[in-house]
Amino acid sequence: MKPPLKFGPEQRYDVIVCGAGHAGVEAALAASRRGADVLLLTGNVDTIGQMSCNPAIGGQAKGHMVREIDALGGEMGVNTDTTAIQFRLLNASKGPAVRGPRAQCDKKAYQFRLKHVIELQPNLTLFQAMVEGLIFESDGVAGVKTSFGIDFYGKTVVVTTGTFLRGLMHIGDKKNEGGRLGDFSARGLSGSFLEAGIELQRLKTGTPPRILGSSIDFSQCERQDGDADPTFFGFYDTRLGEEMFHVEQLPDDSPALNRLFHVEQFGQRKLGWRPGQDQVSCWTTETTEQTADTVRTNLHRSALYAGEIEGVGPRYCPSIEDKFVKFADKATHKVYLEPEGRNTDEWYVNGVSTSLPFDVQLDMMRSIQGLANVVMLRPAYAVEYDFAPPTQLFPSLESKKVANLFFAGQINGTSGYEEAAGQGLVAGVNAVAKVRGEDPLVIGRDEAYIGVLIDDLVTKGTREPYRMFTSRAEHRLLFNHGSAEIRLLEKVKAFGLVDAERLARMEDKATAVKFWTEELERVRIRGGLAGDMVRKHDDLSDVELPPNFLAQSEPVQQEVLNRVKYKGYLEREEKHIARLRNLEKVKVPAGLDFLQVRGLRKESAIKLNEVQPRTLAQAGRISGVNPADISLLLVAFQSASSK
Template sequence: MIYREEPFDVIVCGAGHAGVEACLAAARMGASSLLLSGNIDTIAQMSCNPAIGGQAKGQMVREIDALGGEMGINTDVTGIQFRLLNESKGAAVQSPRAQCDKKAYQFRLKHTLELQPNLQIFQATVTGLIFKDGKVVGCRTNLDIDFLGRSVIITTGTFLRGLMHVGQNKNEGGRLGDFSAKTLSSSLLEAGIELQRLKTGTPPRILGRSINFTGLQEQRGDSEPTLFAFHDTRDDGDLFHVEQTGETRIGWKPGTAQASCWMTYTTPKSEQIVRENLHKSAMYSGEIEGVGPRYCPSIEDKFVRFADKPRHLLFLEPEGRNTNEYYINGLSTSLPFDVQLDLVHSIPGLEQAQLLRPAYAVEYDFAPPTQMHPSLESRKVENLFLAGQINGTSGYEEAASQGLVAGINAVLKVRSEPPLIIKRHEGYIGVLIDDLVTKGTIEPYRMFTSRAEHRLFFNHGSAELRLLEHASNHKLLSNNRLDNIRAKQKTILDWMEFLEKNRTTGGFWAEGIRRHKEAAALPEAFAKESKEVRDEVLYRVTYRGYLEREQRQIDKLKEVEKIHLPPDLDYSKILGLRKESALKLQQFRPHNLGQASRISGVNPADISILMVLIESQRRAKNAGNNSPA
């Protein structure tokens, strides 16, 4: 049966971190939206570590908040420990990170979705897509109920033919205790979308009261926590209440009553156990065909690939305020359960630890992301968008970023408006999506500061200033918050001008800041400004020369990005273009020369040939327009 004849504007299939941002973005833009999940009790479940942020990831969460997303504020009000990473380094690479209460995070986000106007939630497993004339027009479910939609976003995470491994033991599912989406892959293949396999894993969970904390190193949260949401430009009354209903959402004042994490290490005994049982590991025995994450390796990988290291650092992290369950960060494995027991008991502090859940590896289908446009719409099927781990990424933050962009662009597509494309120089989200659609990935993609050539601009405090134009153009934030951001931006610019043009004892204020950094004397009025304003002004003044040099480089690259490539250009017929380059360009169909230059296998000589071709076509067109009638 068809649920209703009137199609939804946007249907989101999957309720993980990508799915919740996608449906919220669509609904908040006024589009009729539907979220389908095989289990609505696990909406926004933190399947692995209940932590948000980290290097580059923390900046991405601030960018999500700047574009109207929910991850930042949800983390702030359910966080149980906050730390600013790289605090001793430059502000460009400082990254906020928070350990969350796993259940509070999930429950609050589910409640937020339930209270969102224009959004309907329904529990059903999507079994296939409905196509018509090369476009997606809806989806089928295990309940024999069909849902019609003007656009569909697939955010299935690890659930596409998900298969979990504990040694030789195998169970179908996208995570322990949950189901596997077994038939949707066939529907994607039928549409001409290529699928491959990836693998990820998670450590065992243990009972906190069975840990011996004596002798372990305690890791406390920061006394002045760095939060993810921009509280200085929003109404604090929106943290826990929804004005229309008066319902109270779970959460607490950000940064209060922080919990401690603890550090321990593997031992020579740990290494011996792993090495003697490598043949039993699902990863090393050949049971798993998918490629695993390079930057979040299993303990087996650590001992094999880093044999010179005498031990490996592990973190014992609480999973919430109202549970005694702990997460062993750094001990991901697919070894059999009996070996896992011996391995855990070989670690200082865990000699008597009780395991609540075994570690496991999970392999799943993903669609190589070069099959997408920069809008995250499929190149194969119109109106079909893909976001999250189905695109080959790893991490809650990468998934949420894609979900947010996909949700926005699905609405814009339905409305026949140009898509939101965040440029590489505007934020980590832009780098993420550009990397995916132009370079692709053969392993789970994780964001790092080193992936961004313009990271000097990406200090986490500037996210809402960098993305203000996008937020304003697409009405992603309230008018009140947009006005607050503009006022904040003006205050920052005014202070920068004042400090550069006005003198104090020994020279201009700005010169003193650059010479002495934070130790410099500052105007009394400046000290009364908010911390957010002061930090941004000091950052821009301190690194002014570097930022100006970087801006000149960006301006040069902008010219290349402006040179658009015809969508029907036949690269195989371009004289002088190398065969490898022609094949790559034919496959990826870059929108402009900038994208073309970032495709693996396309070199500067190829770009020069394309520039000559485009220029000759432009001249020929102009000559034709100027010829007498």
């Protein structure tokens, strides 16, 4: 039985989550799975986990993050696998560190399954209400005010409002309030943040038109099929046991398969289907010279180029206007046509984000190869929204200005479902840690892409929608997507993020990987040491590896072979990390006024005071702080400690 709603200051939730997008659902699930009493508030329960832009998950670095989310007990990986309609492994021909799994999902199935998971989750109460303001007590947050006049009280509050804070949509010179086409704009909450001294700025994002697939001339497009042997996001070797890793080999009536994908709970079944079955095709096409002419002729009618948009847009996902202006030397640009689901004819036109008026959009779309007779279902639009510069947060994602208040997702200046989900999970875990008086979950830059993401946000901030790339991670050689469970095992164990059965399997897996990584450097096979043979041969089919090793699960074998093959590179990376850890050990005194540190440049002192780094290593990552500043701080700290 779900508990009834609780009202008033005498009945407080442990955690209140505001917003049920990709950050909000992971925050609420992570907190409730840790045993906390959680309330999830959303303006519309029918849009939980909605894929407002492309219904795709993963890609380079992003796919790695989804596997990290799965390793940490999150839901995004399994939800993607069970609602995906196409799987592709990007960079499959390159090294393991940069191979990124990606999946095109059925956007409604993804949304409905996630809503059902929320509804079935113990300790989690879902309620539809617009959050209009915060309730403060002393120097901290104590709850939220809603549009229904109902106040809810909580020991912590996690804000995951996406693009809805004073959201304003642009189609040419037409403006409509809303964080998403067909949805509302949250106005009151921004006032609460400003009242609390939290700085807000504006960002902009956009989305392409949606069209009918039946109006596409596929004979003029290039087909793009999914992988015959899909790479999934969930770690099913530890969820189901090592012998069951290949879920496609399980019979339809397998209890293990049913346990994972069709869980009977309260007499109901979770939605979704067998991962990898009945994959669909995507297609590619190109713009034409006529497309370029149409866009350039009508630039003055674009909200972006007419000066109607105040917010800064994403540099790495430019509008079609930006593409033809900033990359004028390119005659054409690639366009990806991607289905939005199995039971709809709606297609997503990837690569044609715009804020041009509808009539121009229609002319532009019909100039693209294969789209001469296109029928548009929804116009493209740009949306502006408030975000809170994330240097106002601790690495736990708790506000420095207001105690017990956490932020996750696009409100922190990020773009992308994966970045939002990773932050949401960490914020949910740490909201519970704050309630229980525990140390927070802080993931290092040398441990995961999620660690890089959060450290970049709270240390450097962002002036544009932040997107994760492999190039942002200086230790990316250690981050192949298959190693996420092993990399994050100690965090999982410390915070109880998975059940005891899965944790035991994760530990067994880590033990097997360690043993065989060392054993292959000791055991001799035909030709010499097994490790030498692995490094010498790109094709291992002729290498007679030990039978006991080949009896291990495929994930264990792959991780061991990666570690053995790239041993020299990985050892060099580990030595570099060890040197950096010395600076991580040097703690910065809490509340230190850097303007009082003798000899420190004023510019550096101001930036250090703004971020308030926890360690000397974090101080060194702040933009504008140079090595000379760090050397001076090290001397100052050592001098102070010797007195």
